[in-house]
Amino acid sequence: MIHIEQLRLKFPGAEKRLFTDVSLSIQKGEKVLLLGPSGCGKSTLLQVMAGIIPRSLDVPMKAKKLHIPKRVGYVFQDPDAQFCMPYVDEEMAFVLENLGVPREEMNEKIAHMLQRVRLRLPHVHVPIQTLSGGMKQRLAIASVLALEPDVLCLDEPTALLDEEGTKTVWETLKEVAEDRTVVIVEHKIDHVLDFVERIILFNEHGDIIADGPTHVVFSTYRSFIAEQGIWYPNVWETYEKPKTAQQPYAQADVLLHVQSLRGFRQKEEKIAIDQLTIYAGEWIAVTGENGAGKSTLLQSLMKLIRTEGDMYWQQQPLANDELLYDHIAFVFQNPEFQFVTNRVDDELAYASRLEKRPEHEVDDEVERLLERFHLNEQRYLHPYQLSVGQKRRLSVAASVTDSHRLLLLDEPTFGQDAKNTFALLEWLEAYRQQGKAIVMVTHDERIVSEFATRRWIIENGKLVADEPVAPRMFVRGGIG
Amino acid sequence: MRWNIEYKETWLHQANPTAKLLLFLPMFVVIVFVHNPNVLINWTIGFTVLFMLFSGYRMKHVLLLFMPFLFIFISTSSSMILFGKGETTWFRWGLVHITEESFYRGVHLGFRTLLFAIFGLMFALTTKPVLLFYSLMQQAKLKPKYAYSFLAAVRLLPIMLEEFQTVHQALKVRRAAKAKGFRGKLELVKRYAIPLLSQSIRRAQRIAVSMEAKGFTNERTRTFYYEVTFGKYDVYLFVVMFVIVVVGYYMADAFPYVAIKDVR
Amino acid sequence: MQKKGLKLTDVLTTVVIAIVFGIVYKVWGPLYYAVKPLGLHLDQLIYGMWFIAATVAYLLIRKPGVALLAEVAAASGEFLAGSEWGLEVLFYGFVQGLFAELVFAAFRYKRFDVAVVSLAAVGSTIASLVLDFYKGYIDQLAWWNLTLFIGARFVGAIIIAGVFAYSLVKALEATGVTQLLRPTTKEDYDSLDK
Numbered sequence: 006m007i008h009i010e011q012l013r014l015k016f017p018g019a020e021k022r023l024f025t026d027v028s029l030s031i032q033k034g035e036k037v038l039l040l041g042p043s044g045c046g047k048s049t050l051l052q053v054m055a056g057i058i059p060r061s062l063d064v065p066m067k068a069k070k071l072h073i074p075k076r077v078g079y080v081f082q083d084p085d086a087q088f089c090m091p092y093v094d095e096e097m098a099f100v101l102e103n104l105g106v107p108r109e110e111m112n113e114k115i116a117h118m119l120q121r122v123r124l125r126l127p128h129v130h131v132p133i134q135t136l137s138g139g140m141k142q143r144l145a146i147a148s149v150l151a152l153e154p155d156v157l158c159l160d161e162p163t164a165l166l167d168e169e170g171t172k173t174v175w176e177t178l179k180e181v182a183e184d185r186t187v188v189i190v191e192h193k194i195d196h197v198l199d200f201v202e203r204i205i206l207f208n209e210h211g212d213i214i215a216d217g218p219t220h221v222v223f224s225t226y227r228s229f230i231a232e233q234g235i236w237y238p239n240v241w242e243t244y245e246k247p248k249t250a251q252q253p254y255a256q257a258d259v260l261l262h263v264q265s266l267r268g269f270r271q272k273e274e275k276i277a278i279d280q281l282t283i284y285a286g287e288w289i290a291v292t293g294e295n296g297a298g299k300s301t302l303l304q305s306l307m308k309l310i311r312t313e314g315d316m317y318w319q320q321q322p323l324a325n326d327e328l329l330y331d332h333i334a335f336v337f338q339n340p341e342f343q344f345v346t347n348r349v350d351d352e353l354a355y356a357s358r359l360e361k362r363p364e365h366e367v368d369d370e371v372e373r374l375l376e377r378f379h380l381n382e383q384r385y386l387h388p389y390q391l392s393v394g395q396k397r398r399l400s401v402a403a404s405v406t407d408s409h410r411l412l413l414l415d416e417p418t419f420g421q422d423a424k425n426t427f428a429l430l431e432w433l434e435a436y437r438q439q440g441k442a443i444v445m446v447t448h449d450e451r452i453v454s455e456f457a458t459r460r461w462i463i464e465n466g467k468l469v470a471d472e473p474v475a476p477r478m479f480v481r482g483g484i485g
Numbered sequence: 486m487r488w489n490i491e492y493k494e495t496w497l498h499q500a501n502p503t504a505k506l507l508l509f510l511p512m513f514v515v516i517v518f519v520h521n522p523n524v525l526i527n528w529t530i531g532f533t534v535l536f537m538l539f540s541g542y543r544m545k546h547v548l549l550l551f552m553p554f555l556f557i558f559i560s561t562s563s564s565m566i567l568f569g570k571g572e573t574t575w576f577r578w579g580l581v582h583i584t585e586e587s588f589y590r591g592v593h594l595g596f597r598t599l600l601f602a603i604f605g606l607m608f609a610l611t612t613k614p615v616l617l618f619y620s621l622m623q624q625a626k627l628k629p630k631y632a633y634s635f636l637a638a639v640r641l642l643p644i645m646l647e648e649f650q651t652v653h654q655a656l657k658v659r660r661a662a663k664a665k666g667f668r669g670k671l672e673l674v675k676r677y678a679i680p681l682l683s684q685s686i687r688r689a690q691r692i693a694v695s696m697e698a699k700g701f702t703n704e705r706t707r708t709f710y711y712e713v714t715f716g717k718y719d720v721y722l723f724v725v726m727f728v729i730v731v732v733g734y735y736m737a738d739a740f741p742y743v744a745i746k747d748v749r
Numbered sequence: 750m751q752k753k754g755l756k757l758t759d760v761l762t763t764v765v766i767a768i769v770f771g772i773v774y775k776v777w778g779p780l781y782y783a784v785k786p787l788g789l790h791l792d793q794l795i796y797g798m799w800f801i802a803a804t805v806a807y808l809l810i811r812k813p814g815v816a817l818l819a820e821v822a823a824a825s826g827e828f829l830a831g832s833e834w835g836l837e838v839l840f841y842g843f844v845q846g847l848f849a850e851l852v853f854a855a856f857r858y859k860r861f862d863v864a865v866v867s868l869a870a871v872g873s874t875i876a877s878l879v880l881d882f883y884k885g886y887i888d889q890l891a892w893w894n895l896t897l898f899i900g901a902r903f904v905g906a907i908i909i910a911g912v913f914a915y916s917l918v919k920a921l922e923a924t925g926v927t928q929l930l931r932p933t934t935k936e937d938y939d940s941l942d943k
Contacts, residue, residue, distance in 0.1 A: 605835020
C-alpha cells in the first residue's frame with residue numbers, strides 16, 4: 006500500500022535534514038501508529054505518505070522509491086483549519102463537488118455521510134462555527150469518507166479536543182476505519198493502543214528506532230516513551246507528584262473577595278456569581294461543560310469584559326482596574342497572544358522594565374527565570390519559534406511577577422504533552438506553597454483530583470458547586 | 486454580507502449576483518462622466534426609493550444605515566466648497582474661498598459619493614457571499630481556486646475578530662495595550678498585527694492543504710451544490726435601472742433644480 | 750519544483766491576509782472622514798493605509814500576481830463589510846493593485862527591499878490620483894491646496910505602505926511563519942545530497 010525507500014527531506018532554511026534515508030512500508034489493512042518526540046517529523050512523514058508533500062506543500066524532498074496510494078483521507082489536528090465553507094452541508098458538498106458528484110445526488114450523500122459519523126444535527130444547514138471541537142472533527146471525518154479513501158491518515162485528530170470529544174472521535178474513527186489501512190500520529194495514545202497493531206517509533210533525529218507489533222514495541226521501549234512525554238495509559242500511576250500537593254497552607258488569609266459579580270458580553274449577561282472568596286494557598290479548579298462560562302468567569306475576575314459588582318483585595322475595595330493587574334496575573338490559553346517582544350529574554354524582562362527597575366536587577370531576574378523555566382538555550386529565539394511546551398513555560402514566566410499573589414490560568418495544560426504538563430503542575434504547586442493562590446480552568450479530572458484543593462463547577466453562567474477536594478493519597482511507584 | 490439584521494427576501498435578493506455586478510459596476514463609469522448636478526440629484530432620489538422599497542430591510546434599519554452617508558456627503562463636498570476654484574465669489578476668509586462654482590461642484594461630488602454608496606449598500610445587503618462566488622464561478626468563469634479562497638477567508642473572519650479581542654485582553658493584562666508617541670503607536674499596531682497575521686497565515690496554509698487533501702483541483706469541470714442562473718429578476722432589475730437612469734436624465738433637462746448644467 | 754502560476758496555498762494565504770486588511774480598510778474609512786473636515790488635507794497622510802495589502806502580500810509571498818490579487822481581495826473585503834464608498838472601492842483596489850504590481854514586475858520580482866515597496870506605494874498613489882482626477886475634480890482645487898493634497902498623499906503612502914509594511918513583514922519573518930510561504934530554491938534541493 007505504502008512503500009518509501011531512502012527518504013530525504015529538509016525544510017527550506019532549516020539547519021539540519023529532518024529525514025535522512027528513512028525507509029518503511031505499510032501493507033493493506035494495517036493499522037499503524039507513528040510515535041516519537043515532538044519535532045521528530047512524524048506529521049511531515051504522514052504528509053509525504055498522503056502526497057501532501059510535495060503536491061500542496063513545496064518542501065524539498067527526494068526518495069529512491071516512493072509508492073503512495075491514490076486515494077488518501079487525511080484528518081488534521083486543528084478543527085478550525087480544515088474547512089473552507091461556512092455551513093455543514095456546504096462543506097460536505099465541497100468534497101462532492103471536487104469528485105464531480107451530480108447535484109441531485111448530493112443531499113442524499115451528505116445525509117448518509119453525517120449518519121456514518123453519527124453527527125446528528127437539527128438541520129444540515131448549520132453554521133460550522135456553532136459546533137463543538139469534537140463535532141467539527143467528526144464533520145472532517147465525514148467529508149474525508151466521501152472520498153472513499155484506501156488509506157486514512159490521522160494527524161493527532163484529538164490533540165485539541167477535551168476528554169469527551171476525544172472519546173467520541175475515536176469511537177467514530179474505529180467504526181469507520183475498521184476495514185481500511187490506517188496510519189496515525191498521536192501523542193495521547195490511551196484510546197489508540199487497542200486499535201493499532203503496529204508501532205513505528207522515532208527518535209528526536211527522525212530515525213526509526215523500533216518497528217513492530219504494538220505490545221512488543223510498547224513494553225520494550227516503555228521508559229523511552231515515558232521520557233518523550235507521550236500520554237500513555239497509566240501515566241498518572243507512574244508519576245510521583247510533589248509531597249506538598251493538596252496539603253493545606255498554614256496562613257490562609259483572604260486574598261480576593263467578590264460580591265454579586267456579573268459579567269457581560271455585548272449586552273448579554275454571561276456569568277452571575279453571588280459571592281466568592283479566594284484564600285492564600287488555594288488551588289481552585291474551575292470545571293464545567295464547554296460554553297458554561299468558565300473562561301468568562303476568569304475574564305470577569307480580571308475585568309477584561311464589562312462587569313458589575315464589588316471586588317475587594319485583602320479586604321480593601323479595589324480603586325481601579327489597573328490595580329487589579331498588580332495583584333492578579335492571567336495566563337491565556339494561547340500563549341502566543343500574550344507575547345509582546347521579539348526575543349525570549351526581552352519577554353522575560355518586559356515586566357521588570359515596565360516597573361523601571363535598574364537594568365542590572367532586570368538582568369539578574371531574567372537569568373533566574375531562564376534557569377528556572379529551562380529556557381537558557383532558547384534565550385535569543387523569537388517566542389514564536391519555541392516548541393509548544395516552551396511557549397507555555399515562557400508565557401507563565403513572563404506573566405507572573407513578584408507583586409502578583411493570585412494566578413488565573415485558562416486551560417494551561419491544553420495540547421501539552423505529559424512531560425510539560427507535569428513540569429507546569431509542579432511549578433504551580435511550588436508557587437502555591439509561597440502563599441499564592443491559583444484559579445485554573447481545566448477539563449482534566451485527573452489534575453483536579455491530584456492537585457486542586459477546591460473545585461468550582463460552573464453551569465449556565467452560575468456557580469453551582471463550591472467544594473473542597475479531598476487530598477488523594479500519594480502512591481509510590483505505581484505500575485512501572 | 487450577513488449583518489445580523491432581520492430582512493425579507495425580495496426580488497433584489499433573488500437577482501443573480503453576477504448580473505447585479507454587471508449592472509452596478511458600469512454605473513460607476515457612467516456617473517463619473519456626468520457633470521450635471523440635476524441628473525445626479527434625480528438618480529439619487531430614484532435609487533434611494535428603489536433601495537428603500539425593495540431591499541427587504543425595515544425602514545428603521547435602512548435609515549440607520551444611511552446615517553453615515555450624510556456625514557460623508559458633508560465631508561466630501563466640504564473641501565471642494567471651501568477651497569475649489571471659481572469666479573463668482575460668495576465668501577472669502579483667509580484661505581477659504583467659497584464661490585458659486587465651487588459650491589455646486591462640491592454638492593455634485595457629494596451626490597456622486599452618495600450614489601456609489603447606495604449601489605454598494607444595495608449590493609452588499611441583498612447578496613449572500615456564498616451565492617456571489619458560486620455565481621461568479623458559473624456565470625463569469627472565475628477560477629475555483631480564487632472563489633473558494635475568498636469563501637474560506639470570509640469564514641475565518643469571525644474567528645479572527647474573536648482573536649483580536651483575545652489579543653487585546655492579553656496585552657491589557659501585560660500592560661502592553663497602550664503606547665505613547667508616533668513610534669510607540671506603530672509598535673503597538675505591530676504588537677496586535679503579528680499574532681493575528683501569523684495565526685491567519687498558518688491557518689490559511691492548513692486550510693489550503695486540507696482542501697487539496699479533499700480532492701480540490703483548479704479544474705473548471707466540477708459540479709455545483711448551488712446552481713445559480715440568470716432569471717427574470719435580472720430583467721426586472723435592468724428595466725427598473727434603465728427607467729430611473731433615462732427618466733432622471735430627461736427630467737434634469739426639463740425641470741432643473743439648479744441652473745448649472747456643468748460643474749467643471 | 751515550482752510550477753507556473755499561483756498555487757492554492759498562495760492564493761488562499763494572500764486572500765486571507767488581504768481580507769484582514771480589508772477590515773482595516775473599512776475601519777479606516779470613518780477615521781479618514783473624521784480628520785477630513787479639518788480641510789487642510791491631513792487626511793491624505795493616512796490615505797496610504799489603503800495600499801498596504803499589496804506591498805505586505807508581495808513581501809510575504811514573493812510571487813507575480815500576488816500584489817494585484819491582495820489589493821483586489823482587500824477592496825472586496827472592505828466592500829462586503831459595507832464600505833461607505835460602495836462599489837467605488839473595487840475600481841480603486843484594482844487600479845492601485847495593478848500599479849503596485851507593475852512596479853514589482855519592472856524589477857522582475859527579484860527585489861524585496863524597502864525601496865521597491867516604497868516605489869510600489871508611489872505607484873498605487875499615482876493610480877489613486879488618476880481615478881480621483883476623473884471622479885473628484887481634484888484639478889479644480891486651488892493650486893496650493895492641490896499641492897498639499899498630492900504631497901501629503903505621497904508622503905503618507907511611502908511611510909505606511911512602504912516603510913511600515915516592510916518593517917511589519919520583517920517582524921513577521923522573525924516569527925518563522927513566513928518560511929513555508931516562500932518559493933523553494935534549487936539550493937534547498939541540492940542540500941538534500943550533502
